[in-house]
Amino acid sequence: xxxxxxxxxxxxxxxxxxxxxxxxxxxxxxxxxxxxxxxxxxxxxxxxxxxxxxxxxxxxxxxxxxxxxxxxxxxxxxxxxxxxxxxxxxxxxxxxxxxxxxxxxxxxxxxxxxxxxxxxxxxxxxxxxxxxxxxxxxxxxxxxxxxxxxxxx
Amino acid sequence: xxxxxxxxxxxxxxxxxxxxxxxxxxxxxxxxxxxxxxxxxxxxxxxxxxxxxxxxxxxxxxxxxxxxxxxxxxxxxxxxxxxxxxxxxxxxxxxxxxxxxxxxxxxxxxxxxxxxxxxxxxxxxxxxxxxxxxxxxxxxxxxxxxxxxxxxxxxxxxxxxxxxxxxxxxxxxxxxxxxxxxxxxxxxxxxxxxxxxxxxxxxxxxxxxxxxxxxxxxxxxxxxxxxxxxxxxxxxxxxxxxxxxxxxxxxxxxxxxxxxxxxxxxxxxxxxxxxxxxxxxxxxxxxxxxxxxxxxxxxxxxxxxxxxxxxxxxxxxxxxxxxxxxxxxxxxxxxxxxxxxxxxxxxxxxxxxxxxxxxxxxxxxxxxxxxxxxxxxxxxxxxxxxxxxxxxxxxxxxxxxxxxxxxxxxxxxxxxxxxxxxxxxxxxxxxxxxxxxxxxxxxxxxxxxxxxxxxxxxxxxxxxxxxxxxxxxxxxxxxxxxxxxxxxxxxxxxxxxxxxxxxxxxxxxxxxxxxxxxxxxxxxxxxxxxxxxxxxxxxxxxxxxxxxxxxxxxxxxxx
Numbered sequence: 161x162x163x164x165x166x167x168x169x170x171x172x173x174x175x176x177x178x179x180x181x182x183x184x185x186x187x188x189x190x191x192x193x194x195x196x197x198x199x200x201x202x203x204x205x206x207x208x209x210x211x212x213x214x215x216x217x218x219x220x221x222x223x224x225x226x227x228x229x230x231x232x233x234x235x236x237x238x239x240x241x242x243x244x245x246x247x248x249x250x251x252x253x254x255x256x257x258x259x260x261x262x263x264x265x266x267x268x269x270x271x272x273x274x275x276x277x278x279x280x281x282x283x284x285x286x287x288x289x290x291x292x293x294x295x296x297x298x299x300x301x302x303x304x305x306x307x308x309x310x311x312x313x
Numbered sequence: 314x315x316x317x318x319x320x321x322x323x324x325x326x327x328x329x330x331x332x333x334x335x336x337x338x339x340x341x342x343x344x345x346x347x348x349x350x351x352x353x354x355x356x357x358x359x360x361x362x363x364x365x366x367x368x369x370x371x372x373x374x375x376x377x378x379x380x381x382x383x384x385x386x387x388x389x390x391x392x393x394x395x396x397x398x399x400x401x402x403x404x405x406x407x408x409x410x411x412x413x414x415x416x417x418x419x420x421x422x423x424x425x426x427x428x429x430x431x432x433x434x435x436x437x438x439x440x441x442x443x444x445x446x447x448x449x450x451x452x453x454x455x456x457x458x459x460x461x462x463x464x465x466x467x468x469x470x471x472x473x474x475x476x477x478x479x480x481x482x483x484x485x486x487x488x489x490x491x492x493x494x495x496x497x498x499x500x501x502x503x504x505x506x507x508x509x510x511x512x513x514x515x516x517x518x519x520x521x522x523x524x525x526x527x528x529x530x531x532x533x534x535x536x537x538x539x540x541x542x543x544x545x546x547x548x549x550x551x552x553x554x555x556x557x558x559x560x561x562x563x564x565x566x567x568x569x570x571x572x573x574x575x576x577x578x579x580x581x582x583x584x585x586x587x588x589x590x591x592x593x594x595x596x597x598x599x600x601x602x603x604x605x606x607x608x609x610x611x612x613x614x615x616x617x618x619x620x621x622x623x624x625x626x627x628x629x630x631x632x633x634x635x636x637x638x639x640x641x642x643x644x645x646x647x648x649x650x651x652x653x654x655x656x657x658x659x660x661x662x663x664x665x666x667x668x669x670x671x672x673x674x675x676x677x678x679x680x681x682x683x684x685x686x687x688x689x690x691x692x693x694x695x696x697x698x699x700x701x702x703x704x705x706x707x708x709x710x711x712x713x714x715x716x717x718x719x720x721x722x723x724x725x726x727x728x729x730x731x732x733x734x735x736x737x738x739x740x741x742x743x744x745x746x747x748x749x750x751x752x753x754x755x756x757x758x759x760x761x762x763x764x765x766x767x768x769x770x771x772x773x774x775x776x777x778x779x780x781x782x783x784x785x786x787x788x789x790x791x792x793x794x795x796x797x798x799x800x801x802x803x804x805x806x807x808x809x810x811x812x813x814x815x816x817x818x819x820x821x822x823x824x825x826x827x828x829x830x831x832x833x834x835x836x837x838x839x840x841x842x843x844x845x846x847x848x849x850x851x852x853x854x855x856x857x858x859x860x861x862x863x864x865x866x867x868x869x870x871x872x
Contacts, residue, residue, distance in 0.1 A: 231853050242809065244842075245801040246849055250856060276673065277798030277819035 161225040161236070167266050168287025169221045174262055176213015180206045226285055228299065231307075233273060235283065247283055251275045252304035257293045269293040273300060314379035314390065318422055318443050321378075325371035325440075333367030334360055380439060382453055385461070387427065389437045401436055404461040405429045407672045408684075409454050410642035411447045418639065423447035427454070428672075452626075455643045459627050462647065528631060531872045532687050532698075534621035542667070542689035543615040545659040551610035555602065570598045618688050625869045630670070632684065644684055646867050648672045650796045650822035651831070652703050653683075654695055654789040661787065666695040668702075671822030683822070702871035703791050708779040710770030716811050717769070717835035721762035723807075729754045771833045773844055776855060778818060780831045790831045795855035796820045800848050802841045814841035818848065 184206035191197040219239050226235045232246040252273055259269035263286075270286045271293050288296065337359035345351045373393045380389045387406070390398040408428040417423060422441035429436045442450065534542070559566050571582060574597040580586025586594075619636035626643070633641040649670045656666040668687040687698060700707065733751045740748035764784045772779040778797075781789040801817045808814060816833040833844065 232849060238803075241803055241805045243801050243803045244845070245799055246845060247799045248797070248849065248852055250852075251798045275798045275819075276821040283799070 161227045164221060164224050164285075164287030165268060165289055165292075166221070167268055168224075169217050171262055171266055171268065171287065172217030172220060173214050176217060177210055180209035180213060183209050221287075224287070228303075233283070233300065235285065245283060247273055247275060248307075249300070249303040250307045251277070252300060255297045255300045255304070257290075257297050259290075271296050271300070314381040314388070315446075317375060317378055317380075317439060318441050318446070319375075320420055320422060321441050322372050322375035325374050326368040327371070329371035329374070330364045330367035333370065334363045336366075337363040380437070382450070382457070384457075387437065387454060389439075399437065401427060401429060402461070403454065403458040404465065406454060406458050406645075407648050408642055408644050409451050410640065411451055413444070413635075413639040415637045417441060425450055451641070451643060455626065455629055455631075455645075458645060459629065462628075462645070528624045528626050529870075530622065530624050531630070531870065532623040532690075534618060534634075534688055538665075538689050539615065539618060539621070541660075541663065541665060542618060543611045545657065545663070545665070545689070546610070546614050547607070547657070548610045548613055551606050551613055554609060555606045570594070570601060573597060573601060618685070621685075621688055623686055628869055630684075630686065630869070632686075642684070644670065644672055646869050649867055650820045651790055651792045652686075652699055653791070654699055656692070656787050657785060660689065661692075664692045665689050666692045668695050668698055671820070673821040698871050699791060701868055703777060703793065703867060705774055705777040705779065705791050708772035708774060710772050710779070710781060713766070713769050713833075713835045714813070714837055715766075716813060718762055718766040720807065720811060720813070720835060721765050722758060725758040725761050726755070729758050769834055771836070771844070773847055776851070778844070778848060780818065780833055782832070782834060792818055792820055792831060793855070794848060794851040795859055797848055797852050800845045802838075802845055804838070808835065812838055814838045816841045816844055 184202055187197055187202045187205060191199075191202065216239055220237070223239065223242065224237045226233065228234075229246075232248040233252075235243075235245045235247075237243055253276055254274050256272040256274070257269050258272055263269060267289065268287055269290045270284050271288060273283045273285075275283070285296070338356060341351055341353065341355050341359050345353060345355075370393060374391075377393050377396075378389075378391045380387070382388075383400075386400040386402050388398065388400050390396065406427055406429055410426050410428070412424045412426070413422070414424075421444045423444050423446075424441055425439040425447045426435045427437040439447075439450070567583060571579060571594065573579075574594040575581065577593060577597060578590065579594040579597060580590035616636040616638075618634050621632070621634040623630060623632045625631065628646050630644045630646060631641070632644075633639065649672055651671045653669045653671065654666050655669060660666060667685060667689050669683050670686045671683045686702075687695060690698070696707075699705065729752075732754050733749070736745070736748040736751035739745050768782060768784050768787050770781040776793060778792045778794065779789060780792070781787065798819045798821055800819070802814050803817060804814045813835045814837070815835060818831045818833070820831070833841070836844075
């Protein structure tokens with residue numbers, strides 16, 4: 161099983177930090193306009209959110225695993241709900257590589273695998289180096305073409 | 314390229330006219346507040362101007378909207394200023410539906426819509442064409458879709474090193490009322506390799522258009538079944554409609570409710586009377602509300618499924634239904650993703666059930682690509698239909714471990730505790746006495762947990778996965794392995810403590826947008842992983858088998 165790039169933790173921590181800041185700003189606005197909220201409480205809530213975000217990020221990195229098996233892309237992930245998904249190569253419709261602004265700053269990118277399904281219609285593998293992402297995209301594309309089924313929906 | 318029916322110009326003109334009417338009105342109102350010389354007295358001039366512009370746009374839309382049938386695609390070009398031309402390959406079309414509202418039926422018009430698997434909306438809507446044109450288009454598209462499929466098969470069989478293909482349609486013969494035995498007896502392969510020997514093929518060449526399809530009846534909803542279906546099904550939409558009406562005409566409704574409650578001890582009018590009076594009014598109004606909603610639901614179901622007919626035309630299902638608004642549509646059998654048997658407690662009590670087929674398109678009901686194949690019939694018949702249609706063996710359901718029931722017990726207890734807490738909160742604010750009586754909801758917890766548990770079941774069949782769940786609306790879904798898109802094992806933190814897992818089986822049917830994705834809930838982790846492995850393996854072998862046998866996997870004549 162392959163793990164994600166360790167730097168992905170920074171991305172997730174950054175996301176947690178953004179959430180914490182937003183929470184702090186909302187509380188500050190509540191303090192300003194609606195009712196008094198002690199500054200200590202605001203700071204405490206924001207700090208707690210940040211801490212939870214860090215713990216979550218570290219734990220998520222620990223559990224996130226993926227593997228190319230002989231018939232399917234297999235992923236394991238999730239902190240609260242642990243999910244093991246198998247995406248058969250025949251079901252792959254197309255494969256994207258994507259990166260957002262923070263990802264770009266960290267030198268990471270994601271591979272997104274689309275199926276015709278309704279619930280897990282897009283499966284994202286975050287935290288890959290750009291080279292690994294391109295590599296994975298190529299491999300998946302080849303495997304998808306190789307195992308093409310004719311019963312497309 | 315063809316145009317829509319000329320009456321559409323009138324319809325579009327009026328539609329856009331009334332929409333655009335408001336643009337100058339609002340402009341005058343807004344600008345009037347800022348610039349002095351503009352005043353609401355301009356309305357009589359502004360409104361007709363807006364209306365005229367709207368009519369012009371609507372008529373323009375009609376003239377700029379074109380559609381056409383080409384050998385490989387169905388083309389639609391539209392847009393007055395920004396043009397859009399769209400080509401839909403026949404091989405990708407899921408359903409073709411024709412809808413006729415009351416007014417459209419008066420003028421002999423119809424709305425035709427084409428669904429494909431992609432995107433979140435209908436791919437093409439023809440608003441309106443004449444009734445005969447709609448039927449012609451539906452038939453043409455259906456036929457060309459079937460041809461596209463035949464061509465693909467031919468290509469495949471030529472690449473499959475001339476291996477002899479299994480005569481799949483041969484099995485379907487055997488019903489006494491078959492009208493065109495020769496037609497169904499032909500194998501698909503002989504059809505594609507030697508078209509001249511095929512009577513239908515040559516007829517198709519001579520008269521490519523306007524030919525009536527050879528339809529065979531599969532199922533008619535009898536009056537008795539229609540009535541039973543109307544009275545035993547409940548539509549949340551009816552409740553929404555009643556609430557909507559209530560908000561629009563609150564006063565009228567309130568007066569009516571007061572008038573009804575008065576003889577049994579309600580207050581004389583709003584604002585008078587004692588607490589007891591109000592209690593009675595609330596109770597009577599609630600009963601009234603339920604009755605009205607139920608009647609509306611019955612009427613809606615009756616009107617929607619009136620004269621329901623399901624038939625086959627070649628290898629497509631074709632259906633028709635509706636009292637005021639007529640729907641007709643076709644579903645290529647090869648596009649069917651899964652089949653679901655539904656029954657609510659009332660229907661189970663009288664021993665009836667319904668059969669739905671799911672495709673990846675979006676249906677006319679806005680309930681996803683799920684179509685009722687048999688709205689309601691005796692349970693035994695529906696089970697037989699399902700087994701004929703999917704060729705699934707009679708499932709021997711396995712239950713989740715009893716640990717799952719404990720989980721539901723805990724879950725529902727938490728909900729009950731929440732309800733009691735709410736009552737406690739209300740008591741704090743309003744001085745409600747004896748709030749602790751709300752604890753009676755705990756009595757409902759064990760039966761609820763048990764009922765949820767006993768209706769769960771799954772069966773790992775030879776070629777199908779069968780999943781049963783739900784008490785209020787029990788759904789038994791038959792998923793052929795070759796339709797599986799992804800399989801996931803999920804474990805929440807609560808499930809992990811109990812060693813349980815849920816298996817989510819995703820298919821391409823969009824019905825799952827409204828119904829939850831087929832899920833085997835709360836089985837042992839080992840079992841969940843086992844089913845996941847088995848599904849993956851059987852998906853691969855089923856795909857190989859299908860490629861070899863050119864097998865549709867479904868029998869069209871299932872009744």
